[in-house]
Amino acid sequence: MNKNYICKIVHNTEITAGIHKIVIEKPKDLGKVKAGQFFNLKSGEEEYPLLRRPISVSIIDDETLTFLINKVGKGTMLLCSKNKGEYIDILGPLGNGFNLDIEKNNVLVVGGGMGVAPLLELVKQLSLKDDIDIKVMLGYSDIPFMVEDFKEFVDDLIVASEKKEFDYKGYVTEPLKQELQNKKYDHIFACGPKPMLKVVKNLGEENDIPVQLLMEERMACGMGACLVCTCKVKKGEDDWNYVRTCKEGPVFYGEEVIFDE
Amino acid sequence: MNKNYICKIVHNTEITAGIHKIVIEKPKDLGKVKAGQFFNLKSGEEEYPLLRRPISVSIIDDETLTFLINKVGKGTMLLCSKNKGEYIDILGPLGNGFNLDIEKNNVLVVGGGMGVAPLLELVKQLSLKDDIDIKVMLGYSDIPFMVEDFKEFVDDLIVASEKKEFDYKGYVTEPLKQELQNKKYDHIFACGPKPMLKVVKNLGEENDIPVQLLMEERMACGMGACLVCTCKVKKGEDDWNYVRTCKEGPVFYGEEVIFDE
Amino acid sequence: MSRVDLKVDLNGLTLKNPVTVASGTFGFGREFTDYLDLNILGGIMVKGLTLEERKGNPTPRVSETPMGMINSVGLQNPGVEYFVKEELPFLKQFDTKVIVNINGNTIEEYCKIAEILSKTSVDSMELNISCPNVKRGGVSFGREPEMVYEVTNKVRQYCDKHLIVKLSPNVKDIKEIAIAAEKGGADCISLINTVIGMAIDIENQTTVLARGMGGLSGPAIKPIAVRMVYEAANSVSIPVIGMGGIMNYRDAIEFFLAGANAISIGTANLINPWVAREVIDGIKEYIKTKGYGSIKEIIGKVRIPSL
Amino acid sequence: MSRVDLKVDLNGLTLKNPVTVASGTFGFGREFTDYLDLNILGGIMVKGLTLEERKGNPTPRVSETPMGMINSVGLQNPGVEYFVKEELPFLKQFDTKVIVNINGNTIEEYCKIAEILSKTSVDSMELNISCPNVKRGGVSFGREPEMVYEVTNKVRQYCDKHLIVKLSPNVKDIKEIAIAAEKGGADCISLINTVIGMAIDIENQTTVLARGMGGLSGPAIKPIAVRMVYEAANSVSIPVIGMGGIMNYRDAIEFFLAGANAISIGTANLINPWVAREVIDGIKEYIKTKGYGSIKEIIGKVRIPSL
Numbered sequence A, B: 001m002n003k004n005y006i007c008k009i010v011h012n013t014e015i016t017a018g019i020h021k022i023v024i025e026k027p028k029d030l031g032k033v034k035a036g037q038f039f040n041l042k043s044g045e046e047e048y049p050l051l052r053r054p055i056s057v058s059i060i061d062d063e064t065l066t067f068l069i070n071k072v073g074k075g076t077m078l079l080c081s082k083n084k085g086e087y088i089d090i091l092g093p094l095g096n097g098f099n100l101d102i103e104k105n106n107v108l109v110v111g112g113g114m115g116v117a118p119l120l121e122l123v124k125q126l127s128l129k130d131d132i133d134i135k136v137m138l139g140y141s142d143i144p145f146m147v148e149d150f151k152e153f154v155d156d157l158i159v160a161s162e163k164k165e166f167d168y169k170g171y172v173t174e175p176l177k178q179e180l181q182n183k184k185y186d187h188i189f190a191c192g193p194k195p196m197l198k199v200v201k202n203l204g205e206e207n208d209i210p211v212q213l214l215m216e217e218r219m220a221c222g223m224g225a226c227l228v229c230t231c232k233v234k235k236g237e238d239d240w241n242y243v244r245t246c247k248e249g250p251v252f253y254g255e256e257v258i259f260d261e
Numbered sequence C, D: 001m002s003r004v005d006l007k008v009d010l011n012g013l014t015l016k017n018p019v020t021v022a023s024g025t026f027g028f029g030r031e032f033t034d035y036l037d038l039n040i041l042g043g044i045m046v047k048g049l050t051l052e053e054r055k056g057n058p059t060p061r062v063s064e065t066p067m068g069m070i071n072s073v074g075l076q077n078p079g080v081e082y083f084v085k086e087e088l089p090f091l092k093q094f095d096t097k098v099i100v101n102i103n104g105n106t107i108e109e110y111c112k113i114a115e116i117l118s119k120t121s122v123d124s125m126e127l128n129i130s131c132p133n134v135k136r137g138g139v140s141f142g143r144e145p146e147m148v149y150e151v152t153n154k155v156r157q158y159c160d161k162h163l164i165v166k167l168s169p170n171v172k173d174i175k176e177i178a179i180a181a182e183k184g185g186a187d188c189i190s191l192i193n194t195v196i197g198m199a200i201d202i203e204n205q206t207t208v209l210a211r212g213m214g215g216l217s218g219p220a221i222k223p224i225a226v227r228m229v230y231e232a233a234n235s236v237s238i239p240v241i242g243m244g245g246i247m248n249y250r251d252a253i254e255f256f257l258a259g260a261n262a263i264s265i266g267t268a269n270l271i272n273p274w275v276a277r278e279v280i281d282g283i284k285e286y287i288k289t290k291g292y293g294s295i296k297e298i299i300g301k302v303r304i305p306s307l
């Protein structure tokens, strides 16, 4: 029976403007956590704000879990204002996580904005596999972050920014297109804003490469009970279905997902 | 034009189980604060809980204001959990305060429970007057608190407790009755639970002594705008009226107040 | 030039800006002069008045609820004559519209008050047909379209001023109520009044309020208010004053987008008496930042993604 | 001996304790087995079912509001036949009552579902006449006493099980609605369903929910729910299941004191999936501490000080 985990914060720093790295003690009896899974965190001290906030796990260590949190509203603001030594009430691990049972060995990992956060543990785990070549492409709207963390696990890494000149200036999907023309890849993992994921999905289909997308949707329970977080997916040839992003996802294969508009 | 005062906490200790003494920096441009006045404090960080909490000022110094807060619910809990160095948003000073323009010189000050808190500044100010003899009678349901603080300003002090044997075991109104039989007093000040105030009012009337009561009522604005905090008072001979505890009070003369039931 | 035009015309009542303060949460304005320059307000809805003085309900009259409060003031007020003599001259000193919230036990009482106020310098009357704290009459007026039509229509005949009808949210369908007020002759409608609620003290096993029930206000009811303003604004062609849980300019903008021509701040005044100033500044800033020239450009602009 | 009797009889349906979980917030129970022993529950109201599978509304389907949430799931469900085959056997493993929330576009659909479920092992049916997220029908059923009577009366003829009618709060007078359900043949009523609400994203100038409006639930609506339960319980003689914003045992006690014979936990399950256990324990403790022997002793016990 899962419990209410109240975890001590062992570290909290603002790694770049507005983004905090929060490390908490991992509860001893917490089951296995997979890359791509998330936790649903209580952000306030009291019962306000009402709902938990879904946050992906960014690094899983023996003793700790690391989250990267972008202050975009009330809840994330409150979470980031918690000090070392204080506690966070977490529910999880939730969702399905990435499927790492892949055999082929040329892998592309594409992240956009805060979407880079959950890819770090993924890249770490991929880097431990034999015979896998990993290329990481990270896109930012402005100043890059977490790049050094990725470099711990991979050498082949490209940084794009919409505002500044790094490896590429513009959307990360542009160098991605290039890359797919230059080299044959066997698998793509991606996380980022919806428009980016849509492009990645399409590129995957054009190039006949399986794509795993970590999707975000507004959630309440995060555990499959309320059906508010649905993602539109293919069902058979012509039909479609709404499935729960929190339970059947948040990782979906690109070929399943239907992006409306 | 009054401002939103956000004051730094310079001190916060639990003086006895569940009761905190919180000292804040007094804003430079804050007007004169009178004994018996109160402030309306925001208790949460965010907009929750919604309403401010009325708290009497317990000691007014040149540089600081001191509150004594009893943790009875969400709001007082949050207030008491704030650390030194953190800030509190205060509105005030509010209400009318005690009338210290008294000439006669035998004064009784009667406090019950948390009602002793606002009496400290009162006693301090009375003690600075010439020709005034002050007797303080403090009643507690269990363990006394703040007694030493009072002793700084007065020697003649009696402590009653319902549970434990101090100067008197039982309600403070019992030794009060005794005292009024033994000696002629010119003025009584009181603060405490309603049943106690009712007895004090009646004793005052029986003995023909003016009584000032600091009354509590559930409040919202604390500044006279919403009319939720009314106190029933006499109007002429046979009529009555509801007046605002926060504005026309919280200090009323005993003869004005009508205690229902 | 980036001046922002905040003026709104409420069908005969022009406010210099669309921010008013709600009846019952601003007294007769006096208490706020320490915190706020009343001249900056678009309008002031004064505490609800009745023909005769009213003492109101016993205490406790307030209970805090999750992000809300329930009150049962019960229309305590000094009566309309006293107001005209003692309070109106004070309010008229300021460059803002004085809107008088009127209440009656009977239609005749409403008419009588309207008649009295028509001869004064008040700028507008707000017909409160929905106060849940008055035992006789009150509630029933505001809950049935037929009654809303009738009371509005009758009062219209005695009211020579701009007439606002304030709607109760405790109804089946706010649209038909809004339409009834419009048909009855209202120049404008305002909504929402408080939602009837109750809180229980489980230690004493009594209701927290001495009177049992009361009116729920504050952020808790904002989603209900925004929805009803949206529905009402889409059903009538007279202007709408939106209120219910507005704590800051962002909440206010929700109401404009939903279709409100002006807004009213209630409960928030009780927490931050200077909040109206912050709301006005915030609205100006929003209008500017979004590249508009006037508040009118955002009124009713909300889009429903699936439509 | 201080054993506490928590059993309640809902007019033909006996719950071993008065704590149930509300429809739509507990799925079909499966997701909760990691957090909660389902055997401890008095009953489970399953996600609302329709005759045919329903895909529900587009996303976003949720918006957080001050101490509340608005949802527009739109009755996504796999249809009643699927439920009976795939979900009911799972639920019947547990020592708790299975209460099926049923929904239709037409009265005929309601009757059809009732007929199907009457032949199964479900313990009770909860007629949802109030879901605000269904476009056709739905809302209108629950808002007028005549319609409530009609749908209850018809369904009664096809329902061989215990029948609960779940009331909408979006009405003028909950008392007349409750009476209509009782007259129509309900064994029990439950309330409140969600209050219709709307939230607007001022950056995008769209509603937060793709569908525009949705149902407001959570602590924000608790004062409304307690009031309505009080009113309903005092108008009918059938038992009442109270819900709306219950987060802990103290909230639950408010509902019992107001007159609820049982309670249902909704939104709170989404935040703390184990909350029902805490509520049950807390109720037991309260009953004991207050010196009662059974939950029945506190039902409807609230006193209004001024009366």
Ligand SMILES: Cc1cc2nc3c(=O)[nH]c(=O)nc-3n(C[C@H](O)[C@H](O)[C@H](O)COP(=O)(O)OP(=O)(O)OC[C@H]3O[C@@H](n4cnc5c(N)ncnc54)[C@H](O)[C@@H]3O)c2cc1C
Pocket: A038, A051, A052, A053, A054, A055, A056, A057, A067, A068, A069, A070, A071, A072, A073, A074, A075, A076, A077, A114, A117, A118, A215, A216, A217, A218, A219, A250, D063, D064
């Ligand atoms: C599976 C998943 C994993 C995520 N991982 C991360 C992460 O690792 N780091 C990180 O910074 N953020 C992550 N997010 C986004 C994060 O949940 C939101 O930024 C956060 O909930 C915003 O809360 P707020 O109170 O600050 O903002 P507000 O706008 O005040 O929130 C209001 C409501 O909207 C919801 N909401 C707002 N934005 C989002 C969003 N983008 N996605 C989902 N719900 C939203 C909130 O949960 C809340 O219920 C993730 C989201 C999902 C669904």
Ligand SMILES: Cc1cc2nc3c(=O)[nH]c(=O)nc-3n(C[C@H](O)[C@H](O)[C@H](O)COP(=O)(O)OP(=O)(O)OC[C@H]3O[C@@H](n4cnc5c(N)ncnc54)[C@H](O)[C@@H]3O)c2cc1C
Pocket: B038, B051, B052, B053, B054, B055, B056, B057, B068, B069, B070, B071, B072, B073, B074, B075, B076, B077, B114, B117, B118, B215, B216, B217, B218, B219, B250, C063, C064
């Ligand atoms: C003029 C005045 C002066 C006061 N001075 C002091 C003081 O110096 N020290 C101190 O500890 N307490 C004082 N109180 C009481 C204090 O305001 C309440 O204990 C406090 O508001 C409780 O808030 P809560 O959130 O902890 O409790 P909750 O019960 O969670 O509060 C819920 C609501 O009820 C109101 N409420 C509950 N109890 C009271 C009460 N006794 N009086 C007024 N409102 C109440 C709260 O303000 C809030 O709106 C004073 C009250 C008044 C009116």
Ligand SMILES: Cc1cc2nc3c(=O)[nH]c(=O)nc-3n(C[C@H](O)[C@H](O)[C@H](O)COP(=O)(O)O)c2cc1C
Pocket: B226, B227, B228, C022, C023, C024, C025, C047, C048, C049, C071, C073, C075, C101, C128, C131, C166, C192, C193, C194, C216, C217, C218, C219, C221, C243, C244, C245, C246, C264, C265, C266, C267, C268
């Ligand atoms: C303490 C209090 C007293 C009120 N008195 C009145 C009144 O006299 N007349 C009236 O029409 N509305 C009255 N209202 C309702 C408000 O004007 C407003 O419609 C409602 O509170 C919703 O707005 P809010 O959530 O911003 O407070 C009162 C509200 C409060 C909180």
Ligand SMILES: Cc1cc2nc3c(=O)[nH]c(=O)nc-3n(C[C@H](O)[C@H](O)[C@H](O)COP(=O)(O)O)c2cc1C
Pocket: A226, A227, A228, D022, D023, D024, D025, D047, D048, D049, D071, D073, D075, D101, D128, D131, D166, D192, D193, D194, D216, D217, D218, D219, D221, D243, D244, D245, D246, D264, D265, D266, D267, D268
């Ligand atoms: C996500 C969600 C889905 C719901 N779905 C249903 C439903 O299918 N049928 C129904 O009768 N009520 C449904 N409800 C309403 C709840 O059962 C309950 O009546 C309401 O939420 C009030 O209780 P609460 O405040 O404890 O959540 C739903 C509520 C939520 C939050």
Ligand code: FES
Pocket: A218, A219, A220, A221, A222, A223, A224, A225, A226, A227, A228, A229, A230, A244, A245, A246, A247
């Ligand atoms: S968030 Fe509740 S089902 Fe996904």
Ligand code: FES
Pocket: B218, B219, B220, B221, B222, B223, B224, B225, B226, B227, B228, B229, B230, B244, B245, B246, B247
């Ligand atoms: S608390 Fe508002 S008038 Fe006293």
